[in-house]
Amino acid sequence: MKRNLSVILLVALALLVMVFGAACLRRATPAPSPSPTSTPTGPINLVKNGDFEKELDSDGEVWNSWGGTGTHTRERVTMADFSGYCLHFAVPSYGTNPWDVQLTKQKSDYTGHIFYSLTAGKEYTIKFKAKATQNSSIQIVLQDSNNNWKNNQTFAITTSVATYSLTYTPDADYYLALMFNFGGSADGIEFYLDDIELSYQP
Numbered sequence: 001m002k003r004n005l006s007v008i009l010l011v012a013l014a015l016l017v018m019v020f021g022a023a024c025l026r027r028a029t030p031a032p033s034p035s036p037t038s039t040p041t042g043p044i045n046l047v048k049n050g051d052f053e054k055e056l057d058s059d060g061e062v063w064n065s066w067g068g069t070g071t072h073t074r075e076r077v078t079m080a081d082f083s084g085y086c087l088h089f090a091v092p093s094y095g096t097n098p099w100d101v102q103l104t105k106q107k108s109d110y111t112g113h114i115f116y117s118l119t120a121g122k123e124y125t126i127k128f129k130a131k132a133t134q135n136s137s138i139q140i141v142l143q144d145s146n147n148n149w150k151n152n153q154t155f156a157i158t159t160s161v162a163t164y165s166l167t168y169t170p171d172a173d174y175y176l177a178l179m180f181n182f183g184g185s186a187d188g189i190e191f192y193l194d195d196i197e198l199s200y201q202p
């Protein structure tokens with residue numbers, strides 16, 4: 001009887017060692033290293049649907065325009081030299097001043113412009129692709145809610161697609177709208193735009 005008890009104790013001890021050993025082994029297995037967090041390395045573009053791959057009215061924002069004379073043509077089309085869809089924009093008569101015809105992002109209910117939060121001292125890049133049916137120009141303006149211009153530049157646009165860009169470093173924190181001014185263009189000119197960016201390096 002005593003011997004049987006010893007055998008049982010020995011077996012129990014052996015089992016305990018096996019279980020404990022297995023647990024230790026499991027614990028010793030190196031934990032999988034955490035998967036790398038997706039830290040964005042490229043520039044962050046603040047302009048939603050600047051590539052026109054969605055409907056003009058999407059993400060709670062709409063590409064809108066006004067000014068000049070006649071009905072505005074604002075439509076997504078596909079065209080060689082552009083990636084996917086681009087914006088076809090035309091106004092029968094463009095007025096005189098650059099700001100007479102403007103295109104910008106507004107809230108979907110048209111209650112106001114989309115203002116981008118820009119940080120003082122940070123460099124922002126505005127970039128877009130464009131061409132026109134005749135040589136013309138597009139003025140880019142960054143303006144606040146009181147229509148104060150903080151930055152502007154006019155680009156000569158040709159009949160060939162090209163990428164245009166400018167950089168801007170705000171001297172203070174601002175909420176700014178990105179305006180495309182077409183006023184003063186010759187009657188009948190049609191514009192094509194794509195890949196609109198207002199971006200910064202995180």
Ligand SMILES: [Ca+2]
Pocket residue numbers: 051052053082083084085086194195
């Ligand atoms: Ca596109």
